[in-house]
Amino acid sequence: MSEPSTQQNSWTAPVAAAPVDAGIRVPGSKSITNRAFVLAALSAGPTLVREPLESRDARLMLDALTALGARCEHVPDGVRVHPVTRGSSTVSDTVDVSMGNAGTVARFTPALAALGARAVRFDGDEAIRRRPVGPLLRALAELGAEIDDDGRGAPPFVVHGRGGLPGGTVDLDSSASSQFLSALLLVAPATEHGVTVRLVGGAPPSEPHIAMTLDMLRRFGARPERSGTSFHVPPAPLACPDYTVEPDLSTAAPFVLAPLLTGGTVRVAGWPGETTQPGDWLRSLVGELGGSAVLGDDGLTVTGSGEVRGADLDLHEVGELTPAVAAVLCFADRPSVISGVAHLRGHETDRLAALATELGALGGNVTETEDGLRIVPAPLRSGTFHTYDDHRLVMTGALLGLRVPGIEVENPATVAKTFPGFVRAWEQLVGRPGD
Structure with missing residues (x-):
């Protein structure tokens, strides 16, 4: 596990004083955006990638493709990628x-x-x-x-x-x-x-x-x-003159899970009816943890009671959701186990060690297993939640703050990896006074 960030800035995650009632539109999928950029760079002609994620990871990909000989133009509808020269x-x-x-x-x-x-x-x-x-x-x-x-x-x-x-x-x-x-x-x-x-x-x-x-x-x-x-x-010429990126369903996770902790309703605009994104699993997870998720023409509507059911969850196929799910399970009605995610030790940080350490420092009873976490609900207290330069951990701290006053989330700017406007969107969701 990497060390906590040396940056001193922090963000006090807002407490939900009432059930949430809000709509949210999350940015484009990081996974789809960067795959689209790569395939566009390998195509025979230019590709207009519409509604791509605008974040550090996406900028790094465009800079890399430019260094390799592609030409990437920001246009009103997105990014036009001209193929690499060979x-x-x-x-x-x-x-x-x-x-x-x-x-x-x-x-x-x-x-x-x-x-x-x-x-x-x-x-x-x-x-x-x-x-x-x-x-x-x-x-x-x-x-x-x-x-x-x-x-x-x-x-x-x-x-x-x-x-x-x-x-x-x-x-x-x-x-x-x-x-x-x-x-x-x-x-x-x-x-x-x-x-x-x-x-x-x-x-x-x-x-x-x-x-x-x-x-x-x-x-x-x-x-x-x-x-x-x-x-x-097999070898093949590639071409896709126009490609539209779906919203990032994994980045939507904290918003989808917020009603489980607070009660109320959150509407996520643009949720696709069919998708290969692993984040779509959130729809079934919400029901397993005690809420409801209804997909309609205008997006996904999630409703919760403020009570969370504990569960044993194999997240092997959706490991990137583990930090947000772990936060919610800290408030469940019984112990829970997350399994199948040993590979998270090789992500932005060792996410399993980071979650066990940081949740434990706030009073949580969270232990690492061979391939996941065991979470026994326990009263949490205020304190600093270190994020190890990991965007998903910023979102974890935000979820904890819904129930626990005084959660200081370290280095919130690191969330710009996937959602540069996350902090403002979260405060609007919670209804922080003055917003």
């Missing part, structure tokens, strides 16, 4: 790509660098050096990429572009992150022979994100095939 280059200088702490940038863009003709050095925040990437780098090397990482399997590393990527068949351990698999599938249409990936080492977390990648490949004209744990994507 072929030989007379420029010998190494290009630098900053990955920040963005997993999608760290996993999706190195393969694109292999398609170019320059050396590209990848590095980022200190936290990104602790996030796993070794299995992906090894797989890319087997597919024909030239990578210099001094044997670390972690940033910083250099990809030496040779004007293309042969492709082929590779065994991949994607058990630490489904993004390893998605990275290979996204670049596969641009390789010479296509790519076949055979998964080894256990099932990847978050099956919905794999389905998302396959669906978006089809939308851009690729022909991905799947047979159990084997995937094949």
